[in-house]
Amino acid sequence: MAQTQDTRAETGPVDFEDMLTELAERRTEFREQSYVSSDFIDRLKGLGIYRASTPAMFGGDPLPPAEFLEQVERISAVDGSTGWGASFGSALVYLAALPLETQAELYADGPDVCFAGGLFPVQRAEPTDRGFLVNGRWKFASGCMGADILGVGIPGDDSTAGKPRTALLRPDQVEIIRDWDVSGMRATGSFDLSVDHVEVPREWTFIRGGAPTVDEPLYRYPALAYAAQVLSVVSAGVARAALDHAITVGAGRSGVTGAPKLADRAYYRTGIAEAEAALRSARAYFYEVAHETYESVLSGDPASERQNAHLRLSASNLARVSAKVVGQVVEISGTGVIYNTHPLQWLMDDALVPQQHAFLGPAMFDAAGAVLMNQPATVPGFA
Template identity: 35%
Template sequence: MPQPLIDDIRRLTTEIRALAPRIEQDREVPAYLIDRLAALGVFRLAAPRAAGGAEAEPADLVEVCEELGRADGSVGWCAMIGAATGIALGYLPEDTAAELLADPRFLIAGVAAPMGRAVPVDGGHRITGRWPFASACRQATWLVGGVLVADGTQPPRPRLAIMAPGDLTIHDTWDVAGLRGTGSHDIEAADVFVPDARVFSLAAPPVQPGPLYEFPPLGLLALGIGAVSLGIARAAIADFAELAHGKRNPVTGETIAAKPSVRAAVAEAESLRASGLAYLRAEVAATGADPERRARLRLAVRTATRNAVRAVDLVYQAAGGSAVYAASPLQRHFRDVHVAAQHAMVNTDVLETAGAVLLGESVNTARL
C-alpha cells in the first residue's frame, strides 16, 4: 500500500475526531466525508485492479481500518465494511465489476447472511428479503444481500446478490448503544430483479487471480473488525493519557497520572492493544486456505477484538466518574468497542470452531 494513502488518512484524523459527536448524533457519517474517503480509494482496496480497483494486500486493510478506527469508531467501521466488501467484485465477470466501479463514489456494503430468498428467472433472479445490520447502507452505491436460491429441483443454495440501493427500502432501525454513526439499518428487497452477472457465491472459485482472491473471503470480511476495535482502543488510551495529566486529586493536588493503579492500567491496556495488533498482523501474513490457517486467522481477529475491549475497559474504569459523561470521548469509545465485539464474526461460535479445528476434531468450517 502506498504510504501516501496512510498519510492522507492521518491528515483527516483531526477533522474526523472533531466530527465524532455529530456523527454519533446524526447516526451516520456525513456524505462529504464518505466522498473524501472514496476519493482516496479506501472503498476500492479489495476490488480487482483489472476492473479499476486497488487490489491491495489484506495487511493494508488492517492498517487502514485501524487508523480510521482510531479517528472514530463509526468512520472506521464504515470504511471497513466498504473496503472489505469490495472483494465481492473479484467473483464477478470483469465487465460487471468495471461497471460497478465506474461510479467515482463507489462503495459496496450489505449483509452476507442468507436472510433473503431468490427465485431463478430468465436472465437473473427475483430477490425478496430483509437484512438487519446493513452498515453504511445510506451511503452505498451498491448493496449486497445473502439469499437462498430455491428452484424446487434441489436444496436451497446460498448466494449473494448485488442490488442497486434505489431498488431497496431502508428501514430506520439503528438506534443503539455504540457505533451509532454506522447507520446499520435494515434493508429490504421486495421482488427485485438482479441479473445473473450480479449473483455469485464466495464458495466458488473467484474470477480474478492473484493473492488477494486466494485469501479466505470470510477472513477478509472479519479482519477489519479486529483492526477497527484496536484503533478504538488506541484512541481510548491516548484520550485517557490526556485526562490523566489534567485530572487532579482534590486532596493532594497530584494528577491521577501519579497513581500507581492508573499507571498499571495504562501499561496493561497498551500491552493488550499492541499484542492484539501484532497477533493479527502475523496471522494475516501467514494465512492460507486450509482449515487450520483459516481457524488461526479468525482466532487472531477475535483475540484482537477482545483485547481491545479489555484495554478500553481498563482506562474507562481508571478514569472514574469523568468517563460517564456523554461528552467524554472515553464514553463513546467504551460503547463503540463493546458493540463491535457483539458482531457474529467474533462471537463464541468462532472460538469453539477454531478450537475444534486445532484439536483435529470434525467440525463444519464453512463459517471460517
C-alpha cells in the same frame, strides 16, 4: 471489458492526516445523524479506501490485507463508526466471485465502489427465467447511506451447494428504513433494507466467499477471514484511542478532591501498563498471521486450514482483548467517566460492538481450536 478511468487525486500521508483531522471535527455530526455523510465517503474514496479490493484488471489498487487493516485501525482510533464503514472497502473481495462481465459493468464508471449489504435474515426469492424476484426486508446494512451498490441475502440452491446467495441492487431499487437506535457504533448507519419485488439477473448474484473469477493474489486470501479481520481491527483502534486518552489525562491535573493526579497512583500506572501490554500483544498476533498468510498467497500456495484458523482466532482475540482494554481503562479512570459527555463513554460503547458480531463471537474460539487439533471446524462458514 469496460475501460476505467482513474479520477483519484494523488494522495499521500499528508492527505490521510488531513482526513483524520476533518473526521475528528465531524464525528459528532455523524453520530447525531447515525451515519457518515456521503461527502466524507467521497473523501475516503479519494484516498483509495474503496478501491483497495477492486481488481487491478478493473483499475483498482488492491492492497495487501495488513496494509489496509492498518488504515482502518487508524481511522477507528479517531471514530470507530467511520472505521467500521471504511472497513467495507475490503468487501469487494466478495464481488470477485461475480462473472467478469458483471464486474466490468460494475466498475465501468471507475474503481471506487462502496458496497454495503443487509444479508440477514435470508429472504425467499422466487426464481425467474433471468434470475430471482427479490422481496423482503434485511437488517444491519452498515454504510448503506453512502453505498453505490447494495447486497441482500437470498437462499442458495443446488448450484451453490445450499450456500446462500447475495443479490446486488442499485440504490434506487432499495428503500432504506432508518431504524438504527443504538449506543455503540451509532454512526455506522446500519439501517434496514427493503426491496419490493425487484428482479435481479442471476449474473448479479454471488456466493459470499465463493470462488473468485479474478486471478489476482488478494482474491486468494481467505475472504471470510478477511471480513472478520476488518471488523476486529476497528476495536483495536477504539482501544488505542481509550489508552491514549487515559495516558494524557493521567498526566494532567489533580482530582477535584485534591487527591494526587492519576499518574501518581500506582493502581493507575499498573492498569495502563497491563492494558498497553495486552493490546500490543493481541495486535502483534493479529498482524503476524495476516502477513504470514499473504506471503504464502504471494508465493503461489493457498492459505492452509491452520492459517485460516489463526486468522479467525487472532481476529476474535483482538476484538475481545480490545473491549477488555477499554473496560479496564474505564474502571481506573474515576468518577468523571459516569458523565454522558465523557470521551470514554463513547469509546466504551463502540468497543463492545465488534466482539458481538457473528464473525468474532465466542464460537470462533471453539472452531479455531478444533481446526488446530485437526478436527472439522465447529461452525459453518469458518473457511
